[in-house]
Amino acid sequence: MCVTRDEWLRTELRRLQGRAVAAGLRAERLKRGLPSALPPRGSRAWRRTRTLTRTLTRTRGLLACSLTIAVAVAVAVAAAAFTGSLSGLFDQVTAARCLLPNNYLVWEATRPLSDCSFCQGVTEPLILHNISREDFKQYAYSSGPIIVKGAVSHWKAMHKFSYDMFKNLYEHTNGAYESVEEGCQFLNFKSDLFSLRDVFAMSDDRANHAEGEDPWYVGWGNCHPDILAIIRQYYTYPEFLPEDSELPNSENIFFGYELGAVMHLDYIPRLMWQGQIKGNKTWSLAPIPECDHICKPFQFYVEPGDAVLLDTRIWYHATHIPSGQFSLTVQSEYG
The missing domain is CATH 2.60.120.650 (Cupin)
Incomplete structure (x- = not known):
């Protein structure tokens, strides 16, 4: 039987919350919402989470997922980044055939960050x-x-x-x-x-x-x-x-x-x-x-x-x- 997107995300989010608390992230910070649980501003994990959030906005016509799923993914990414289990989360997402078609979120979240030299000053072909x-x-x-x-x-x-x-x-x-x-x-x-x-x-x-x-x-x-x-x-x-x-x-x-x-x-x-x-x-x-x-x-x-x-x-x-x-x-x- 195939687990639905919502079921998988709820289960994974609960598991990550437990690992985050075990790693020293206070439970009340998680309860107050995503911003207080994010990694330190400017860190690589913070930049990765920000990039993923922007991607959700930019590709909203391509990704057929609800706002609830998007928020759950963002929270899961933030908690996983904090606890060091980000790669493990992405391995599981890649293996979960019913989660997100084509895994665009996974690909974007694991894409190397660019130094922007490729597009600087480019305004026409x-x-x-x-x-x-x-x-x-x-x-x-x-x-x-x-x-x-x-x-x-x-x-x-x-x-x-x-x-x-x-x-x-x-x-x-x-x-x-x-x-x-x-x-x-x-x-x-x-x-x-x-x-x-x-x-x-x-x-x-x-x-x-x-x-x-x-x-x-x-x-x-x-x-x-x-x-x-x-x-x-x-x-x-x-x-x-x-x-x-x-x-x-x-x-x-x-x-x-x-x-x-x-x-x-x-x-x-x-x-x-x-x-x-x-x-x-x-x-x-x-x-x-x-x-x-x-x-x-x-x-x-x-x-x-x-x-x-x-x-x-x-x-x-x-x-x-x-x-x-x-x-x-x-x-x-x-x-």
Whole structure:
């Protein structure tokens, strides 16, 4: 039987309270609330708890958890940090499959703090044109946003890729849906579509965002070998990427209308590149919480045929599609 989020958090909070008292933290301080139980101001544990609290605010559209759960997690983190059992708590959260989907809180809470040099003074993307692999070397592993104009405009995918094409592929490839459900990630963002089966079961009116129909936007990883073999006929990795860079074995597709991706970090091992195939897209970037006092959020947009490169592991990012436009992108990593 799976323990619910609330049950697990109540049990864990009681256990941590006992350990905190045993370690010398007075019970009355815990009863008075979180602020009096926090680690000393300025300490690493204090900075970690503050960063996690800011993250809860920044990613409120992505984390489907109630305010009660968020407060309980914050109290648990504070008590665990004080007693030195923070890593143990995160180990248990990671192992608890029913606690928080994808464990975004855990990933954020265990992310190394940044010195903010990556975003200091950055207020817009670097825009490049017709750049060669040799000339791109100086920018290849930088963390700031880069737009290479027209970099993927020669892809056959610009004319071939569509909702109907992917629907046909997944409906007529044995094991295609299962490959996403079992081995690849599906992201519904703010849509009411919870699987790729749901996406391709939409009515024509909904799929085409006809008047009166709700917008939708989703993304998923393509890891079925037969589907990958087909879709890779229509695009290539950007030619300017370093020849010796490590590349993954799958690519992601993101498509839909208006909604775009909510503000989030990516927990991936490499830098991100994305080819904009259809529609315009606005990107909103924000620094990680500990850099709010040094770096500023900003926006930029890309057009069909552009390639975007960004270290999405340290830049919070969200996207939005202009009203009435259908956006479709191919995304992958390099490093």
